[in-house]
Amino acid sequence: MLEVTTINKWPHYRDRFVQLVIYLLVFLVSAVFAWILFDLARGGLTHLSWEFLIESPRDAGRAGGIGSVLVSTLLILLVALTAALPLAWTTAALLAEYVPTTSQFGVTVRFSLQVLAGVPSIVFGLFGNAFFSVYLGLGFSILSGGLTLACMLLPILVSTAEAGLRAVPQSYRLSAAALGMSRTATLFHLLLPVAAPTLAAGLLLGIGRAIAETAALLFTSGYVDRMPGSLLDSGRALALHIFDLSMNVPGGDTPAYASALVLVVLLLCINMLAMKLAYGLQRRKIMTT
Amino acid sequence: MNQTDNNRENPFTLGPLQMGPACCDPQPVIQVENLSLQYDGKTALDNVTLDIYRGCITALIGPSGCGKTSFLSAINRLTDLIPECKVQGCIRVDGRNIYEPTHNVQALRRQIGMVFQKPTPFPLSIRRNITLPLREHGITQRTQVETITEQVLSDVGLWDEVCDRLDTAALSLSGGQQQRLCIARALALNPQILLMDEPCSALDPIASGVVEDLICRLRGRYTIVIVTHNLAQARRIANYAAFFWVKERAGQLVEFGRCQHIFESPTHELTAAYVNGARG
Numbered sequence: 253m254l255e256v257t258t259i260n261k262w263p264h265y266r267d268r269f270v271q272l273v274i275y276l277l278v279f280l281v282s283a284v285f286a287w288i289l290f291d292l293a294r295g296g297l298t299h300l301s302w303e304f305l306i307e308s309p310r311d312a313g314r315a316g317g318i319g320s321v322l323v324s325t326l327l328i329l330l331v332a333l334t335a336a337l338p339l340a341w342t343t344a345a346l347l348a349e350y351v352p353t354t355s356q357f358g359v360t361v362r363f364s365l366q367v368l369a370g371v372p373s374i375v376f377g378l379f380g381n382a383f384f385s386v387y388l389g390l391g392f393s394i395l396s397g398g399l400t401l402a403c404m405l406l407p408i409l410v411s412t413a414e415a416g417l418r419a420v421p422q423s424y425r426l427s428a429a430a431l432g433m434s435r436t437a438t439l440f441h442l443l444l445p446v447a448a449p450t451l452a453a454g455l456l457l458g459i460g461r462a463i464a465e466t467a468a469l470l471f472t473s474g475y476v477d478r479m480p481g482s483l484l485d486s487g488r489a490l491a492l493h494i495f496d497l498s499m500n501v502p503g504g505d506t507p508a509y510a511s512a513l514v515l516v517v518l519l520l521c522i523n524m525l526a527m528k529l530a531y532g533l534q535r536r537k538i539m540t541t
Numbered sequence: 542m543n544q545t546d547n548n549r550e551n552p553f554t555l556g557p558l559q560m561g562p563a564c565c566d567p568q569p570v571i572q573v574e575n576l577s578l579q580y581d582g583k584t585a586l587d588n589v590t591l592d593i594y595r596g597c598i599t600a601l602i603g604p605s606g607c608g609k610t611s612f613l614s615a616i617n618r619l620t621d622l623i624p625e626c627k628v629q630g631c632i633r634v635d636g637r638n639i640y641e642p643t644h645n646v647q648a649l650r651r652q653i654g655m656v657f658q659k660p661t662p663f664p665l666s667i668r669r670n671i672t673l674p675l676r677e678h679g680i681t682q683r684t685q686v687e688t689i690t691e692q693v694l695s696d697v698g699l700w701d702e703v704c705d706r707l708d709t710a711a712l713s714l715s716g717g718q719q720q721r722l723c724i725a726r727a728l729a730l731n732p733q734i735l736l737m738d739e740p741c742s743a744l745d746p747i748a749s750g751v752v753e754d755l756i757c758r759l760r761g762r763y764t765i766v767i768v769t770h771n772l773a774q775a776r777r778i779a780n781y782a783a784f785f786w787v788k789e790r791a792g793q794l795v796e797f798g799r800c801q802h803i804f805e806s807p808t809h810e811l812t813a814a815y816v817n818g819a820r821g
Contacts, residue, residue, distance in 0.1 A: 352624045427661040427723070429622055431674040431730065432650035441673055442663055 292516060295509030304510060309477045313497045313504050318511050320479040324394060324487025325463065327480060328473055331398025332405060332462050333455075339402075340409030341451070347410070348417035349439055369407035374467040376404050381471035392486040397473025404468055405458040412457065416450025417443055449531075456526045460519060466491040490515050567594040570734065570764050571616060576630035578611050578620065584791040585611045588630075591783055591797050593734075598756065598765040600775035600800065603785030603815070608792025609768045612785075613736045616766065617653040618646050634734070651678055654727030654763075658739040660719035662711035662726075667703055670711045670722060671729050678730060693725040697755055717748025724755065735759065737767040741774065753778060772816060776804050784812045 307317030343361070351358040380400025390396040420443050428438040444451070466489070474486035475496060488496075494511045497504035571593035578586040586608035593599050601609040611620070618639060620626045632639050639649055663670050671690045680686060690707075694700040699721050703714070711722055720740060727735060737756070741749035757778050759765060769775050775782055782803040786795045796809045807813045 423657065423659065423661045424663060426619060426622060427655075427657065427663070428674075430617060430619055430650055430655035430657075431677070431726065432647040433674055433677045434647060437677050441677075442665075446664060 289516065292509060292513040295506065296511070296513040299506045299510040300513060304507075305514070308479055309493070309507075312501045313477065313493065313507055314501060318490065318493060318507075318514065320477055321488050321490050321493045321511070322514070324473070324480050325490040327394045327483065327487060328398045328401060328469065328489055329459065329462050331395055331483065332401035333458070335399055335402035336405040336409055336458070337455070340406050341413050343406075344410050344413030344417060345439060345444075348414045349435065349443070365407040365410055368403075369411070372467075373404060373465060374470075376400055377468040377471045379403070380468060385472055390484065392472065392474030392476070393484045394473050394480055394487045395483045397469045397487070397489070398483075400468050400472045401462045401465060404465070405462060408461065409454050409458050412454025413447070413451050416447035416454070419450065420446045452526050452529060456523060459522055459526075463515070463519060463522070464491050465489065466495050490518075567592075567597070569593065570595040570635060571766075572631075572633040572636075573612075573616075574631045574633070576612070576615060576628070576632060578608065578615055578629075579627040580611075580623070581625040586615070587788075587791040587793050589792075589794045591794055593764060593766055594781065595764050596761045597780040598760050598767060598778055599781040599783060600779035601766065601768045601783050601785060602770075602772060602775050602803075603792075603795075604787065605770075606792070607785040607787045609785055610738050611792070613655070613738055613766060613768060616734075616736060617650050617655055619650075619655065621646065647678075651730045652732055653734040653736060654730060654732035655736040656720070656723050656727055656738065656740045659743045660716055660723050662714070662719050662722050664710070664712055666708045667711045667714070667722060668707040671726050674726060675729055689729050693728045694722075696728055697721040697725040698751070699725060715748070717744050717751055720744060720748070720752055721755065724752070728759075732763065734764045734766070737765065739768050739770060742770060772804075772818075776800060784809075784815065786811055786815070 304317040305322070306319040308320040309318065310316035347358055347361060377400065380396060380403070384390045384396035384399050385392060388396070390399075424442055424446070425438060428442055429435075433441075469489045469492055473489060473492075475488040475492055476486040477488045477493070478485075480487040490511060494508050494515065497508035497511065569592035573589055573591045573593075576586060576589045577584065589608075589612065601612065603609055614620050614623075615628055616632060616634075616639075620628055628640065634649070634652065637644065663673065665673065668690060671693060672686050675681075675686055675689060680689070691700060691704075694703065699718060702718065711719065714722060720743070724735075724740070740756070741752050744752060753774060756765060756767065760778075760780075767775075767779070779800040781798065782800045783797040784795045784803060784807075785792050787793075796803060796807060796812045798808075803812060804816050807816065813819075
């Protein structure tokens with residue numbers, strides 16, 4: 253009897269050990285994030301003020317704020333999403349709902365998107381420069397930067413949306429068809445709402461990538477730090493501003509820290525907003541419990 | 542549209558459903574001729590010829606994999622949704638071949654409702670489960686939609702259970718309630734024919750009994766084709782029975798006739814063996 257208990261103790265310790273390791277790893281991952289946030293706050297919080305957020309940069313960014321940079325960033329993001337979202341989501345709907353999985357067309361489109369997802373952003377930058385800025389004559393502008401970003405976002409938006417649509421159980425499609433609903437109505441009233449959280453998650457990933465993008469914008473939207481007057485003006489994105497401050501501007505470290513803090517907080521806010529939106533949509537239209 | 546409205550006003554649902562007339566005068570509404578069905582080149586159903594009579598309950602019985610479900614989905618052309626599925630032969634509903642390219646599939650599926658093995662309510666509210674297909678078929682007038690919703694939910698005996706929580710999630714209902722909601726959803730479109738693919742097999746005995754009673758009450762008003770593995774159930778509710786069997790890896794119709802005939806004096810020895818529990 254005694255022996256049995258001693259033998260049985262080992263799995264118990266092993267479980268405890270594994271549990272401990274898992275907790276430690278989770279702690280480590282969160283700690284990295286906390287550390288980055290803390291470091292940014294330590295370096296940038298003192299420089300942060302309302303004036304910093306609304307003023308335009310002066311003296312190459314050493315003085316002044318990031319008002320114009322923020323406006324440019326949001327405009328670039330807006331252009332990118334306006335161009336990419338409709339294209340990406342219709343492509344995803346086509347791939348998931350209208351084209352057989354094994355068809356040559358679907359395989360080709362998916363393969364090219366995968367290749368596109370692996371292309372380094374600097375290559376997108378060069379392509380955007382050659383195509384949008386030079387060939388289409390948009391020059392260094394927010395429009396050409398946004399369109400370049402749109403190309404970069406396509407694969408991520410398409411693949412998440414397609415995965416989301418495919419995850420919707422086939423029984424919904426069959427029931428809807430058996431009720432005489434058209435495929436389009438099924439897509440809009442049933443499949444898209446069910447897949448909405450995944451679509452929102454993909455959108456989030458896309459925004460995260462777009463807002464933090466530097467290399468692709470270097471040759472397309474340029475780095476003029478004035479307040480943009482129109483979409484055809486050059487505008488400096490926030491990530492590019494941070495890059496420029498820390499690499500090219502002696503004494504620009506503090507504003508760089510502050511700008512980075514703003515960027516991270518912005519990302520956090522967008523994340524939380526999108527989560528809330530997705531959750532709200534799920535509660536309103538989709539009722540799972 | 543006008544005709545549809547008239548149909549609505551000619552209500553099968555003013556009161557609780559009552560048993561329809563017995564089908565002593567068989568009148569074919571679905572005529573299946575030489576139906577063969579292939580998935581990816583493999584024959585699932587081979588040369589089935591069979592008439593389904595108006596207002597009657599026809600039970601399809603037989604072992605798993607003998608093509609009963611395929612037969613059902615060929616009747617409302619749900620096979621269109623399955624890639625690599627090929628249907629040969631002819632199915633006439635009210636005398637018109639539904640596999641003619643010009644046939645309106647959506648109208649056909651409105652005419653022929655279907656209930657699946659597992660309850661498949663949409664992850665929407667109870668109300669929207671019924672109104673969504675209605676709106677899709679152009680019935681958008683609010684009062685009309687509400688009347689139909691109440692009628693069909695009363696028909697399936699769900700109204701009293703859910704009338705105070707129509708806007709809660711359909712998935713929060715119990716399994717039996719979900720299945721009755723699915724039947725109500727199908728009835729809302731005022732179909733002539735109901736296809737049921739083992740509607741009770743995913744339910745507990747009590748819920749199963751409730752759904753079975755419901756199916757019996759639908760007799761006469763609707764032509765019902767039901768797949769069931771429960772032979773006792775088939776015997777209780779069906780007027781006609783069709784016995785399918787797998788021969789050379791393809792489903793075939795072995796025998797079709799009045800339920801009593803199939804269960805008590807089958808002509809084919811396979812049928813006799815199956816209904817007596819000796820095989821299958």
